[in-house]
Amino acid sequence: MGYEKNLRKVVPYVPGEQPQNTNIIKLNTNENPYGPTPRVEEAIKTIKTDVDRMRLYPPVDAGILAKAISKYYGIDEKKLFIGVGSDDVLSVAFLTCFNSEKPVLFPNITYSFYDVWADLYKIPFEQLPLDENFKINREDYLKENGGIVIANPNAPTSLEMPLEDIEFIVKNNPDSVVIIDEAYVDFGAETALPLLDKYDNILVVQTFSKSRSMAGNRIGFCFGSEKIIKAMNDVKFSINSYTMNYPSIVLGCAAVEDVDYFNQQCAKIIKTREESAAELKKLGFKVLDSKTNFLFVSHEGVKAEKIFADLKNRGIYVRYFKKPIIDNYLRITIGTDEQMKALIDALKEILA
Numbered sequence: 556m557g558y559e560k561n562l563r564k565v566v567p568y569v570p571g572e573q574p575q576n577t578n579i580i581k582l583n584t585n586e587n588p589y590g591p592t593p594r595v596e597e598a599i600k601t602i603k604t605d606v607d608r609m610r611l612y613p614p615v616d617a618g619i620l621a622k623a624i625s626k627y628y629g630i631d632e633k634k635l636f637i638g639v640g641s642d643d644v645l646s647v648a649f650l651t652c653f654n655s656e657k658p659v660l661f662p663n664i665t666y667s668f669y670d671v672w673a674d675l676y677k678i679p680f681e682q683l684p685l686d687e688n689f690k691i692n693r694e695d696y697l698k699e700n701g702g703i704v705i706a707n708p709n710a711p712t713s714l715e716m717p718l719e720d721i722e723f724i725v726k727n728n729p730d731s732v733v734i735i736d737e738a739y740v741d742f743g744a745e746t747a748l749p750l751l752d753k754y755d756n757i758l759v760v761q762t763f764s765k766s767r768s769m770a771g772n773r774i775g776f777c778f779g780s781e782k783i784i785k786a787m788n789d790v791k792f793s794i795n796s797y798t799m800n801y802p803s804i805v806l807g808c809a810a811v812e813d814v815d816y817f818n819q820q821c822a823k824i825i826k827t828r829e830e831s832a833a834e835l836k837k838l839g840f841k842v843l844d845s846k847t848n849f850l851f852v853s854h855e856g857v858k859a860e861k862i863f864a865d866l867k868n869r870g871i872y873v874r875y876f877k878k879p880i881i882d883n884y885l886r887i888t889i890g891t892d893e894q895m896k897a898l899i900d901a902l903k904e905i906l907a
């Protein structure tokens with residue numbers, strides 16, 4: 556078994572459970588409880604009639620989808636990179652932008668994929684502690700580094716870092732690429748996209764998985780300077796050029812074009828979030844000030860792990876991270892009003 560020593564060993568990212576039982580209330584992986592725009596259903600019909608298209612490779616730049624995203628954000632296509640979910644975009648960005656001997660910096664509590672990619676690509680990194688209120692201290696990011704990655708709003712804390720602080724970090728690190736992961740930005744936070752006009756060293760990553768309700772289609776993208784995007788494409792074309800499949804290109808286009816539906820759904824989730832936060836506070840939970848489609852909560856009297864297990868027994872799945880610092884917190888995805896009512900009712904029984 557001599558070959559075993561040559562196998563690459565990584566400790567993989569652990570995604571939230573995806574139970575196949577459809578009877579459960581699933582509030583554990585930050586999916587959108589509403590379907591994508593009805594235009595996606597219409598677009599599926601065009602794919603059906605054009606099934607012969609499948610024998611051809613898709614456009615390497617995602618063609619019409621790139622045009623639609625570029626148009627929606629009003630940013631040149633040359634500054635756009637599209638990937639198979641933002642996990643793919645982030646992975647290519649790590650591989651492309653973090654090639655220094657100096658450590659890449661990110662918070663100790665954040666999206667738990669960052670340290671996995673850093674390990675996989677043998678990128679040195681340092682995780683900087685959040686403060687006692689789970690906030691990111693911008694001054695911490697002035698030390699020598701080979702790059703920076705910040706989820707804003709941060710996950711799983713749900714907290715937004717002010718744009719002013721993001722700009723401070725980008726401005727004071729001209730020799731590093733600063734990646735801002737905006738997976739949740741559409742739920743009430745401020746995007747860093749306008750900083751692209753002033754700085755070349757920022758990369759803003761977003762996804763269709765949460766706010767556009769298309770996690771199953773795997774569409775993510777980022778905007779950055781032409782130089783960074785070109786370098787990312789060179790890396791991507793050295794691995795696999797045709798990543799975005801034809802149906803996802805067509806369906807993604809339909810999703811991004813329905814601006815009204817998008818705005819309505821985001822507003823609906825924000826409203827449910829605020830109402831749910833108020834209910835949870837009444838039940839004795841500390842609720843962090845979320846700008847995302849989830850709440851990060853901790854109960855004053857009952858341990859998170861117990862609440863997690865009791866909810867699961869009742870068929871309600873939320874996320875629990877058995878990790879230092881956050882091991883008494885639960886991350887609860889915002890579902891429909893009915894789902895949130897079921898959650899609150901279950902919690903009333905559990906806490907009684």
Ligand SMILES: *Cc1c(COP(=O)(O)O)cnc(C)c1O
Pocket residue numbers: 585639640641642643666706710736738761762763764770773774775
């Ligand atoms: C969900 C999420 C992503 C990735 O989502 P994709 O489905 O791969 O687009 C990236 N970053 C954070 C912080 C997330 O929560």
